[in-house]
Amino acid sequence: MASSKNITRFWEWGRKIICVGRNYADHAKELKNAVPSEPVLFLKPPSAYVTEGSPILLPFYTTNLHHEVELGVVIGTRGVAIPQESAMDHVAGYALCLDMTARDIQDQCKAKGLPWTLAKAFDTSCPVSEYIPKERIPNPGNLRLWLKVNDQLRQDGHTSHMMFSVPFLISYISDFITLEEGDLILTGTPKGVASVQEHDEIQAGIEDIVNMTFRVGRP
Numbered sequence: 014m015a016s017s018k019n020i021t022r023f024w025e026w027g028r029k030i031i032c033v034g035r036n037y038a039d040h041a042k043e044l045k046n047a048v049p050s051e052p053v054l055f056l057k058p059p060s061a062y063v064t065e066g067s068p069i070l071l072p073f074y075t076t077n078l079h080h081e082v083e084l085g086v087v088i089g090t091r092g093v094a095i096p097q098e099s100a101m102d103h104v105a106g107y108a109l110c111l112d113m114t115a116r117d118i119q120d121q122c123k124a125k126g127l128p129w130t131l132a133k134a135f136d137t138s139c140p141v142s143e144y145i146p147k148e149r150i151p152n153p154g155n156l157r158l159w160l161k162v163n164d165q166l167r168q169d170g171h172t173s174h175m176m177f178s179v180p181f182l183i184s185y186i187s188d189f190i191t192l193e194e195g196d197l198i199l200t201g202t203p204k205g206v207a208s209v210q211e212h213d214e215i216q217a218g219i220e221d222i223v224n225m226t227f228r229v230g231r232p
């Protein structure tokens with residue numbers, strides 16, 4: 014029987030969101046983090062998804078909610094231990110994503126050696142754009158990503174500055190975690206992360222391929 018699921022609404026599938034941290038040296042440096050020799054991975058639950066028209070909710074326990082604009086890769090075909098050479102065959106498409114981060118909570122977790130879950134995985138911590146079919150992005154390593162808050166440019170990065178490429182990340186992740194249709198990989202953020210407040214308007218885009226707008230609100 015044909016699946017009733019539609020990959021263009023991958024956020025409704027309840028699949029994994031696998032995030033890569035510190036994939037841009039300029040961002041690792043701005044937060045005074047070491048530049049890693051291997052990808053840093055963490056997860057968000059599917060309840061983190063939010064799409065345009067709904068607000069990004071400020072968690073009550075943070076006073077420093079940061080935006081991180083990132084390229085998201087939507088997996089189309091299941092795979093384990095995928096070789097880099099065939100990694101792109103597992104990609105269905107892309108999305109522009111935000112990795113909303115309670116930076117004060119993350120700093121506390123880091124200081125105590127605890128996981129980042131409350132800093133990174135809360136409801137609405139993963140705003141996503143519409144689905145972008147793979148054909149519209151011939152090379153995910155050659156894209157300008159930008160983000161504005163209240164019309165002020167905050168992040169203006171380029172995926173050519175990623176330390177670990179999309180094929181490398183797919184191969185690396187699939188050595189530890191089975192990648193399944195509908196999973197999303199967030200590929201890390203360039204420099205310029207900063208805080209947002211209630212009522213702020215966040216706009217972000219990938220060149221002239223996609224753009225999206227979100228408001229920040231209170232639960």
Ligand SMILES: CC(=O)CC(=O)C(=O)O
Pocket residue numbers: 032033034035036037040044046081112114200201202
């Ligand atoms: C330090 C971080 O929050 C890592 C991260 O998410 C990134 O995109 O880099």
Ligand SMILES: [Mg+2]
Pocket residue numbers: 032033034081083112201202
């Ligand atoms: Mg991030």
